[in-house]
Amino acid sequence: MPPLTLVTGGSRGIGAATVRALADRGHDVVVGHRTGAAEAAAVVADAEARGVRAVAVRADVTDPDEVDALFAAAGELGVVTGLVANAGVTAHLGDLADTPVDVVRQVLDVNLLGVVLCARRAAQLMSRRRGGAGGSIVAVSSSAATLGSAHEYVHYAAAKAGVDALVVGLAKELADDGVRVNAVAPGLVRTGIHAGAGDAGRLDRVTGRVPMGRPGEPEEIAPAIAWLLGPEAAYCTGAVLRVAGGL
Template identity: 45%
Template sequence: MSHPSKGIMVVTGGSRGIGAAISLLAAGRGYDVCINYSTHGDRAQGIAAQIEEIGQKAMIFQADVSQEAEVADMFRAVDNKLGPVSALVNNAGISGGSARVDELDGHALDLMFHINIKGTFLCCKEALLRMSTRHGGKGGGIVNFSSAAARLGAAGRNVHYAASKAAINTLTFGLAQEVAAEGIRVNAISPGMITTEMQDPERLARMTPMLPMQRAGSPEEVAQAALWLLSDEASYVSGTVLGVSGAR
């Protein structure tokens, strides 16, 4: 049975890991949710089914966030099925593989920067066109995904990924200032080592004893932080990068 929605959320990369945890927690908090996915459609459908069991509306939409037309189509579909978005979580991203800078190739860089940076910009643009009071909207919230790597540098592993996430930090602060008077708050989450499929199990096992808390974080712990940033409890929080990294 569907209940009045607290709002409408788009979660990119919402079919698994942190994105799935955010989608489910958002539904539990009263949001209707659009689960964006690139490949795992069956898993996106499974998350949507769980959301509907909670009593909220859900839809899935396949889109490559780095493709402007696909992103625009997704937000129009959300308009038609759920209504104008009020919360956006830019979770979609790729690691770009493990390599030193002198081992990288341009194609791999293009792919990663297009998804991690361009994709976040494109989704923010479509959300702003619906949320901003400048465009007749009622306000809303955006949570971008950075990484502790942006601060740690990721030397010898993936400096390229760290650089893409440092760009997200700058986007978050600049955009927050740009739309602060238009009813929109923009923040970012900077996760540390989290137990998701993107994490290499061998590296996780090797690194865990060296982490300050001697454990990795869970997707659910990251989801809690994201929902707090979108809540009224964080009503004066904007332009902030919130570390969820267990003191690392």
């Protein structure tokens, strides 16, 4: 049977590019999404055109019941062997002192709690000690986790730093259970997340910070995620792979 990988936030940006990269490598894929049903359907059609099975499942990763339902729906295709915990949001740009509490909570919930809940469920299902077949978890972190993102979204940076800590600790917990846990930390990438935070021009404005002099493309992040899921990375766990143009 081909590997079966669940990608949260799979309807657009890095998530959609990851689905395509995995489909090219023979993975059956589950496209998790909260909004963008039409975009998710298009990603599924693209994956199927590449010769694999694919399905879109709507779920809010901050809701444990919906996370359980997401994995249950994925399980209808077969045994889930991979998780890409990619769903994320910045929602607001500005100093922390000017950021509404509800926005802070939303960003922490989606970017940290959502990853924790998805990784927790994946661990329950994949762990050989618990009767699973093993597998691989890749979280999508951010270069913000080490840069802090002052005057932009320090709460988002804090959430991504939490993701990095989760990866290190969970990798050690699951190392004997046949489950590898890693992360990819992109830098400035050309996706809709900037417009979603209310600043569509941010990417072009801050590109000068990047040593390579340009933003990345989702298609430049996805292969790193796919590599961490694959057999070539069999001895890699607890790593945070930075793909950020030198940032």
